[in-house]
Amino acid sequence: MEYFDYVIVGGGLAGVSGVKGVRDRDSEGSILLVSEENYLPYNRPPLSKELLIGRKELEDVFVEDEDFYEDQGVETKLGSKITEVHPDEKTALSDSGESYEYGKLLLATGGHPRRLEVAGGDLEGILYYRNLEDYKRLRAEMESGESAIVIGGGFIGSEIAAALNLNHIDVSMVFPDKHLLEKVFPEELSRAVEDDYRERGIEIYSEELPEKITKPEDEYSLTTEEGSTVTGDLVIAGIGMKPGVDLCEEGEFDVFEGIEVDEHLETSCPDVYAAGDNAYFPYAALEDCVRVEHWDNAIKQGKLAGENMAGAEKPYDYIPYFYSDLFDFGFEALGDVDSHLDTFIDWKEEGKKGVVYYLSEEGKVRGVLLLGVWGKKKQARKLVERKECFRKEDLVNAI
Numbered sequence: 001m002e003y004f005d006y007v008i009v010g011g012g013l014a015g016v017s018g019v020k021g022v023r024d025r026d027s028e029g030s031i032l033l034v035s036e037e038n039y040l041p042y043n044r045p046p047l048s049k050e051l052l053i054g055r056k057e058l059e060d061v062f063v064e065d066e067d068f069y070e071d072q073g074v075e076t077k078l079g080s081k082i083t084e085v086h087p088d089e090k091t092a093l094s095d096s097g098e099s100y101e102y103g104k105l106l107l108a109t110g111g112h113p114r115r116l117e118v119a120g121g122d123l124e125g126i127l128y129y130r131n132l133e134d135y136k137r138l139r140a141e142m143e144s145g146e147s148a149i150v151i152g153g154g155f156i157g158s159e160i161a162a163a164l165n166l167n168h169i170d171v172s173m174v175f176p177d178k179h180l181l182e183k184v185f186p187e188e189l190s191r192a193v194e195d196d197y198r199e200r201g202i203e204i205y206s207e208e209l210p211e212k213i214t215k216p217e218d219e220y221s222l223t224t225e226e227g228s229t230v231t232g233d234l235v236i237a238g239i240g241m242k243p244g245v246d247l248c249e250e251g252e253f254d255v256f257e258g259i260e261v262d263e264h265l266e267t268s269c270p271d272v273y274a275a276g277d278n279a280y281f282p283y284a285a286l287e288d289c290v291r292v293e294h295w296d297n298a299i300k301q302g303k304l305a306g307e308n309m310a311g312a313e314k315p316y317d318y319i320p321y322f323y324s325d326l327f328d329f330g331f332e333a334l335g336d337v338d339s340h341l342d343t344f345i346d347w348k349e350e351g352k353k354g355v356v357y358y359l360s361e362e363g364k365v366r367g368v369l370l371l372g373v374w375g376k377k378k379q380a381r382k383l384v385e386r387k388e389c390f391r392k393e394d395l396v397n398a399i
């Protein structure tokens with residue numbers, strides 16, 4: 001059995017950031033990075049945006065090149081899946097029979113796309129969009145496909161729909177919510193974005209749930225519980241993800257909506273840390289425990305987990321942000337941006353640019369969404385951190 005001071009399971013953003021965190025404090029310790037995918041860690045956001053619209057090339061998405069891992073003395077095992085972790089023995093086993101002993105272990109396993117549990121939901125060719133292979137397949141299919149069904153009205157669905165439309169593919173979107181992106185956007189903004197989608201020719205089937213998918217000949221046909229039939233050459237589903245908790249045996253690890261970690265990102269098993277999309281962590285500024293699926297969070301948590309594995313003992317007190325681009329709507333958001341909260345929009349340019357505040361019952365700013373307003377994340381973070389009560393009128397021009 002090979003021994004490593006640090007074993008990192010998962011070669012995504014949190015994984016590579018974990019390497020950087022370790023190396024900030026420990027230049028000597030041996031590091032193994034194991035990833036199920038055949039690629040070195042890459043950024044996922046461009047898969048549904050820049051790569052699809054030709055603003056980035058494949059080689060631009062990798063976080064670091066091969067030399068980085070060599071220079072940092074990291075052993076990488078790609079195309080290898082860790083199937084078991086035994087925290088009592090401090091060992092991890094892979095699907096190809098290797099076993100590793102670790103000093104510290106980082107679970108940076110991200111998550112798996114949710115799948116449609118309807119007749120035909122497992123038809124070959126339906127893309128449950130998550131990784132670089134999915135992007136490559138979509139790219140290839142876009143060459144001949146003229147129409148697409150996009151299932152899901154969240155960010156990934158909306159971004160892919162926009163990118164396909166820009167590639168002159170006829171898009172139909174099917175989702176159960178009343179409006180596009182309504183879990184995050186207040187209704188006024190959801191409607192504005194949805195109107196823009198319709199004006200650009202995207203067919204919207206909102207408040208409709210897929211019931212059955214068939215592919216009688218070359219084309220897919222999706223029927224909804226509400227009785228609509230939608231057809232397309234491609235089907236892409238972006239219906240959320242499940243956190244990668246598979247390695248966490250019940251009774252050993254605490255798991256709730258993700259792998260539970262403390263403020264140092266350590267799991268309930270000593271010397272095992274978790275970071276990124278899989279981690280359910282105490283979010284200091286919100287005084288709540290959450291799991292978030294944000295690029296920035298994966299980077300910052302991975303880095304901090306790495307530092308802590310190397311002895312830093314620093315708390316995670318950062319407020320991560322996420323971003324998206326939907327045609328001309330570009331935004332950044334941080335904190336708790338749940339549209340169920342009371343919201344207030346301070347428009348800078350009606351319907352186009354503005355700041356959305358998400359308020360608690362007492363008027364504390366829980367989250368901020370900056371729509372077309374750039375360079376203001378610092379101010380937004382401060383408002384969330386202040387935990388002060390505001391009247392809505394006091395928030396006009398607060399950012």
Ligand SMILES: Cc1cc2nc3c(=O)[nH]c(=O)nc-3n(C[C@H](O)[C@H](O)[C@H](O)COP(=O)(O)OP(=O)(O)OC[C@H]3O[C@@H](n4cnc5c(N)ncnc54)[C@H](O)[C@@H]3O)c2cc1C
Pocket residue numbers: 009010011012013014015034035036037043044045046047048080081082083108109110111129130131156244247275276277278292293294295296298321322323324325
């Ligand atoms: C298409 C797409 C677009 C996105 N766009 C945005 C955006 O615009 N803005 C934003 O903030 N966020 C965006 N995100 C979310 C962001 O990319 C994620 O939050 C981030 O990638 C999470 O990083 P991670 O390292 O935690 O997990 P992942 O990136 O999922 O990496 C986990 C890795 O671990 C591997 N793995 C899992 N289990 C094992 C195992 N047992 N053994 C070995 N390897 C394993 C997986 O194969 C994977 O390679 C997007 C995500 C997707 C899919």
